[in-house]
Structures are given as C-alpha cells and as structure tokens.
Amino acid sequence: MGSGQVTSTSGLFDFQGKHVTVAGLGVSGVPAAKALHARGAVVTVVNDGDDARAREQAAELEALGITVRLGDGSTLPEGTELVVTAPGWQPGKPLFRAAEQAGVPVWGDVELAWRLRGPDAAPWLAVTGTNGKTTTVQMLASILKAAGLRTAAVGNIGVSLLDAVLGEEEYDVLAVELSSYQLHWAPSLRAHSAAVLNLAPDHLDWHGSMEAYARDKGRIYEGNKVACVYNVADPATEDLVREADVEEGCRAIGFTLGAPGPSQLGVVDGILVDRAFVENRQKNAQELAEVSDVHPPAPHNIANALAAAALARAFGVPAGAVRDGLRAFRPDAHRIAYVADLDGVAYVDDSKATNTHAAEASLAAYESIVWIAGGLAKGATFDELVATSAKRLRGAVLIGADRALIRDALARHAPEVPVVDLDRTDTGAMLQAVAEAKRLARPGDTVLLAPACASMDMFTNYNQRGDAFAAAVRELGA
Structure with missing residues (x-):
C-alpha cells in the first residue's frame, strides 16, 4: 500500500476531486466520510449491513451529498482511487482483494488521521498489546496531565483520532491506543515512542495466524523516534523491537515486575x-512511585503502570508527575472492579477479561477464587489458562455458548475443582451463576467474573455483562 494517486500539498494530502470509498459505517466510518467530503473528495460509503441504525447513518451522510451503498460491502465502486476502511473489516474481504488487484491503496482510520495531521501536530505516544491497552493509555494520559501537558487518551478509546487531529483543541502530545486491526491498516504511522504490552493468541480468526497477529502489533514500533518499550516477561515483544526499523538513536526500553537492569x-x-531515563544508568536509578500508588496494585496493573511511566519518561516527564498521575488514576468499570463483600467473600467484576490472557492476569491477582467464566471463545483454547490457575481455584461456574471448552480444560487440568455448568445463555443466567458461586465460596475467597470469552452470546457487550454481575451480587446481598 502507499499513497497511490492521492497527492500531498504543503505537507497535507490533497483529496480534492479524488474518488474515495469508505468501507463501513459506525464510529470510524461516519467521521472518516465527513472528513474526506469536507476536503473535497468524492466519497462513496459501502456497508454490509442494512439495518435501522445503518439507514439512519446513511441518511445523515446522504444529506451532505455523500453516496451510501447499504447491503453491499463487497464490490469496489468504479473509479475508486483510495479505500478507507473501518478497522474491524477483515483483510480477506472481496473489496480489499479487488482494491489490491486494481492497485488501489487501503488505509484505516488511524492512517487517515496520521495523513491529515498538520505540520505542527502533537507527537503520538502509542500503546498496543493483547491486554491492558486502555488502562495503560489512561494511566499515561493521567501522568502527562500531571506534568502540565495538554493531552488526551485517543484512538481505540475515548476521543477518536480524527476528532483529535482535526478538532480545534491543541495538544502537546497524544496518548494513543491502537488495536491490531488498526495497525494492520496503518502503514505510514511513525510514533514518538510506542509500547507493546504483551502478546497472546487473540483475534486469530481475523488475522489468520499468530504470526500475522504479532506482525501487525509490531507495526507500532516502525519509525519510532525515542523509545520502543517492551515487556521483559514476554520475549515476543522484545523480538518485535529487534525486527523494527526505527530512527537512529531510538532505544529499546524494558519494563519488569522484578529489579530493573540498565x-x-x-x-x-x-x-x-527507572534505570532507563537517568544519567549513568549502569549505577543509578530514579524512584518514580510506590506500588501502593497504583490502583488496583495487581501484578498486571503494575506492569501497565511501568509501561505508561516508560512512555512518559521517554517524552521527558519528571518523576514527580509519574507519581502524581498514577495516584490520580482510577480504572474504568469492569476492570478488576470490587463490587461488594458478602459474608467474608469479595466479589470482583473483571468482565473486560474477554480472552485467556486477560483472564490469566486477573486470576493471578487472588489466592482463592470461585471463577465465573464462559461466553464466546473466539477460537481460543483454555488448557494453558486452567493449568496455570488451577491451584487458585476453589470452584468454577460456567456460562455461555462455549463453556464446554472451559469445562473440558478443567476436567483435564483441575479435576478436583468443583464445576457448575449452567446450561443457559439468557441474561438472567448471571443471577444463578452468582448464587452458585456464593454457595461454593468460603470466607476469604474471591468470587471473580473473569470470563476469558467475549460476551455477545448473552449480552450486548462486556459492560452489560459486568453490570449484570454487579446487580446479581447486590440482589443476593440485599
């Protein structure tokens, strides 16, 4: 891919009169279509769906003079010179094969935002990884704000990148969350500094293989200027740093839950x-914060804090701002969120743990657990997760469409753990699941919702699933 026939003037791309196809409506497609139209492009939006929401969005765009084709996202409109795609559209779709055969470049919403940046645009501190991206970016934004910098958490979170780049508000630096989908379609992104937090099998149905998934994650390091931040405990992230083509002088910076080396x-x-951004790092270290300044101080969240601190320090943020930013930060709902204590048992909502890697980190934070798990597996297997966590399990309650995969893994690797298999996928199943977990739990235990699966078989999203868990806990404690 590349810029194709779309040319640049004064550092900005000239879309005047260019025929651009936007693939997909939704949170990225609609603003992309509007931004391109405002710059004189001849925009056609194609969308697979033709539901009420899509028709509503189509009407909004058509009122501006943008052509919208609903129910046909496979055919490349004649004369297309550029495709801008929503990040979730799979690379193997016929539309992209047709674009490749026609020599038409394909950009994602991140690529479009990057290309539309002005000459004095704020640099990007970018974060990706299988888990922890949102928390790390929010921590980073909190630290940057504590340093007095104008910033926002953007990208796959909060403010859209297009809004941040094209809006009137001026920023000193942006904290950018990027998914593997977004990185796949962002060939020319060049961050100030970037971090890959971890790598574990996820979205393999989209990428096709673990190798392709890791390769797309690794794109975040390409062209980094100051620091490529990697996870010492996850050698695959350091491998991606080694493979990256970065600017001269860019450094590899590790983070670890142990004592740091230079x-x-x-x-x-x-x-x-910090033994990275100090003078004479062979001998010196800079205190940044206490573990107790991190909320919650679970091991994987401390790792997130270290990654955020590394990116902030790469940008020149003083140590005191790292401490103040971490103290001020509170995680979003459904991320290891304490709900209540009933009869000496803690109830914790980590509905955001939608894959095995996230669930493993969540399970590692507690000593004795009644685990509520299950949902849509997205092609995942659970043997490694169960084998790693078996010694912590008091019991397990399984819900959702693919619960049998977890049940079988428990039978293989934790046969002594009592399992309740709820053969139902309605939203009311959560109340029964929490009641069964309450029955299995003993004082000092934690009932942990860490499903290791997506939620869409039973719920609209992980937020609704977490809300259902919290509501069930409150009902049982009433």
Whole structure:
C-alpha cells in the first residue's frame, strides 16, 4: 500500500476531486466520510449491513451529498482511487482483494488521521498489546496531565483520532491506543515512542495466524523516534523491537515486575524505579512511585503502570508527575472492579477479561477464587489458562455458548475443582451463576467474573455483562 494517486500539498494530502470509498459505517466510518467530503473528495460509503441504525447513518451522510451503498460491502465502486476502511473489516474481504488487484491503496482510520495531521501536530505516544491497552493509555494520559501537558487518551478509546487531529483543541502530545486491526491498516504511522504490552493468541480468526497477529502489533514500533518499550516477561515483544526499523538513536526500553537492569523500569522493595531515563544508568536509578500508588496494585496493573511511566519518561516527564498521575488514576468499570463483600467473600467484576490472557492476569491477582467464566471463545483454547490457575481455584461456574471448552480444560487440568455448568445463555443466567458461586465460596475467597470469552452470546457487550454481575451480587446481598 502507499499513497497511490492521492497527492500531498504543503505537507497535507490533497483529496480534492479524488474518488474515495469508505468501507463501513459506525464510529470510524461516519467521521472518516465527513472528513474526506469536507476536503473535497468524492466519497462513496459501502456497508454490509442494512439495518435501522445503518439507514439512519446513511441518511445523515446522504444529506451532505455523500453516496451510501447499504447491503453491499463487497464490490469496489468504479473509479475508486483510495479505500478507507473501518478497522474491524477483515483483510480477506472481496473489496480489499479487488482494491489490491486494481492497485488501489487501503488505509484505516488511524492512517487517515496520521495523513491529515498538520505540520505542527502533537507527537503520538502509542500503546498496543493483547491486554491492558486502555488502562495503560489512561494511566499515561493521567501522568502527562500531571506534568502540565495538554493531552488526551485517543484512538481505540475515548476521543477518536480524527476528532483529535482535526478538532480545534491543541495538544502537546497524544496518548494513543491502537488495536491490531488498526495497525494492520496503518502503514505510514511513525510514533514518538510506542509500547507493546504483551502478546497472546487473540483475534486469530481475523488475522489468520499468530504470526500475522504479532506482525501487525509490531507495526507500532516502525519509525519510532525515542523509545520502543517492551515487556521483559514476554520475549515476543522484545523480538518485535529487534525486527523494527526505527530512527537512529531510538532505544529499546524494558519494563519488569522484578529489579530493573540498565535501560529498564522495574520494582524494588515496593518502589517503581527507572534505570532507563537517568544519567549513568549502569549505577543509578530514579524512584518514580510506590506500588501502593497504583490502583488496583495487581501484578498486571503494575506492569501497565511501568509501561505508561516508560512512555512518559521517554517524552521527558519528571518523576514527580509519574507519581502524581498514577495516584490520580482510577480504572474504568469492569476492570478488576470490587463490587461488594458478602459474608467474608469479595466479589470482583473483571468482565473486560474477554480472552485467556486477560483472564490469566486477573486470576493471578487472588489466592482463592470461585471463577465465573464462559461466553464466546473466539477460537481460543483454555488448557494453558486452567493449568496455570488451577491451584487458585476453589470452584468454577460456567456460562455461555462455549463453556464446554472451559469445562473440558478443567476436567483435564483441575479435576478436583468443583464445576457448575449452567446450561443457559439468557441474561438472567448471571443471577444463578452468582448464587452458585456464593454457595461454593468460603470466607476469604474471591468470587471473580473473569470470563476469558467475549460476551455477545448473552449480552450486548462486556459492560452489560459486568453490570449484570454487579446487580446479581447486590440482589443476593440485599
């Protein structure tokens, strides 16, 4: 891919009169179509769906003079010079094959935002990884704000990148969350500094293989200027740094839950310390914050804090702002969120744990657990997760369409753990699941909703699933 026939003037791309096809409506397609139309492009939007929401969005765009084709996202409109796609559209779709055969470039919404940046645009500090992206970016934004910088958490979270780039508000730096989907379609992105938090099998149905998934994640390092931040405990992330083509002088910076070596951030005696962005890092270290400044201080969340701190320090943020930013940060709902304590048992909502890697991190935060799990597996397997976590399990309650995969893994690797298999996928199943978990739990245990699966078989999204869990806990405690 590349810029194709779309040319540049004064550092900005000239879309005047260019025929651009936008693939997909929704949260990225609609603003992309509007931005392109406002710059004089001849825009056609194609969309697979033809439901009420799509028709409503189509009417809004058609009122501006934008052509919309509903129910046909496979055919490349004649004369197309550029395709801008929503990040979720799979690379193997006929539309993209047709574009490739015609020599038409394909950009994602991130690529479009990158190309539309002005010459004095704010640099990007970018974060990706299988899990922890949103929390890390929010921590980073909190740290940057504590340093007095104008910033926002953008990308796959909060403010859209197009809005941030094209809006009237001026920023000093942006904290950018990027998914593997977005990175796949962002060939010319060049961040100031970037982090890959971890790599575990996820979205393999979209990428086709673990190798392709990792390759798309690794795109975030391409052209980095100051720092490529990697996870010492996950060697695959360091491998991606080695493979990246970066600017001269860009450094590899590791983060670890252990004592850091030179060019690393880590933990010593309950203190987050920096041995990367200090003078004489062979001998010196800078205290940044205490572990107790991180909320919650679960191991994987401390890792998120270290990654955020590394990116902030790469941007020149002082140590005091790291501490103040972490103290001020509170995670979003449904991310290891304490709900209540009933009869000496803690109930914790981590509905955001939608894959095995996230669930493993969640399970590692507690000693004795009654685990509520299940949903849509998205092609995942559960043997490694169960084998790793078996010693922590008091019991398990399984819900959702693919619960049998978890049940079978439990039978193989934790046969002594009592399992309740709820043969129902209605939303009311959560109340029964929590009641069964309450029956299995003992004082000192944690009933943990960490499904390791997507939610759409039973719920609209993980938020609704977490809300159902919290409501069930409150009902049982009433």
